[in-house]
Amino acid sequence: MKRLLAFLLLPLFAAAQPTHAPHPGGIAIVPLGVSEQAPDARFDGKPVLVTRAGDEWLAIVGIPLDQATGTANLVVGDQRLSFTVVPHSYREQHLTVAPKFVNPDPSAQERIADEQREIAAAMTHYRRSPVTLRALQPPIPGARSDSFGSRRFFNKEPHSPHRGMDIKGSTGTEIKAPLAGTVLLTGDFYFTGNAVFLDHGQGLVTLYAHLDSIGVEIGDRLNTGAVLGTVGATGRVTGAHLHFATYLNGTAVDPALLLEPSP
Ligand SMILES: [Zn+2]
Incomplete structure (x- = not known):
């Protein structure tokens, strides 16, 4: 038995x-x-x-x-x-976006540099606290892309690889915290659009990008399943979807490895 x-x-x-x-x-x-x-x-x-x-x-x-x-x-x-x-091969991805996202003008470049510092600090944030790690719940129920790590070309120009998972969703779909955490950073950033970073402790940080609306503030403590915002099409996008990224020890890792398997 x-x-x-x-x-x-x-x-x-x-x-x-x-x-x-x-x-x-x-x-x-x-x-x-x-x-x-x-x-x-x-x-x-x-x-x-x-x-x-x-x-x-x-x-x-x-x-x-x-x-x-x-x-x-x-x-x-x-x-x-x-x-x-061990080796792993990633594909190429070719996308067409508004020219301002490929060749930002000088004032935008200044804004981007400031934002990158803020974003890098969030991605590498480490808070010492016990973490009972289990698979993350999907933040929205839609179909998940497997484009993490793809070498990207925007309007035919090579760019850095895709460091997240795109999940299908229509504007207004509620996004739920996949694990309890504290809101680390929110803002309207040039590339990610409206974005929320959650700190789950010990360097596990998650990002939700291109939101239509942000429903939380820095310092808010969220339980698993709490709504943090809604899906949108802000920032560098080709349409409404959720860009979901996961960071461990300051580096982006494939969210598929942390998420519960698709139903
Ligand atoms: Zn993405």
Whole structure:
């Protein structure tokens, strides 16, 4: 009977966890063993999310899109733990947008530079707090793109890769917090349009971009499922959708690895 129960529970448990996918833009889940206190783990000098799973601790490491494949090192206390970063191929994506989003004029460039500093600070934000990590609930129910990491061309010009997941949704659809968190930053930014950043603790940050309306303020604490705004088409878009991005240890990782699987 016990064995049967374990068998029945296993798929549920498996579905509720982030996915180990140690490629550039992916996530490495590195076991850290058993100890009373959470070990301090760092990747590339940055603190990494450490969460408990049963008796042991796990490091949930975000792997940058430009990380070299092969051996990578996690520094845990005074030890080094290696893991292997495996290759992954990303596609190309060609999009047509208003010219101002490809060649912004000088005043826009100034605005963009200011915003990038603010956005970078949000993406790399780290707050020490216990995190019980489980798979994220979808922020809206629509179809999910698999374009994370795609090499992008806007109006035929090469740009940086797509660092999020686009989810289909029509203007006005409510966006719900996929996990409890605190509102870290909101604003109307040049490229992301109306955007909300949520801080879930230990460097897990999520972004919701191109919103029609923002329904929260900096410092608001949201429970899982709380509405933070509505889907729109603000910023650099080709139509209404939600750009959903997830960051771990300051790097964008494929949201598909953190989300509950599509129904
Ligand atoms: Zn996007």
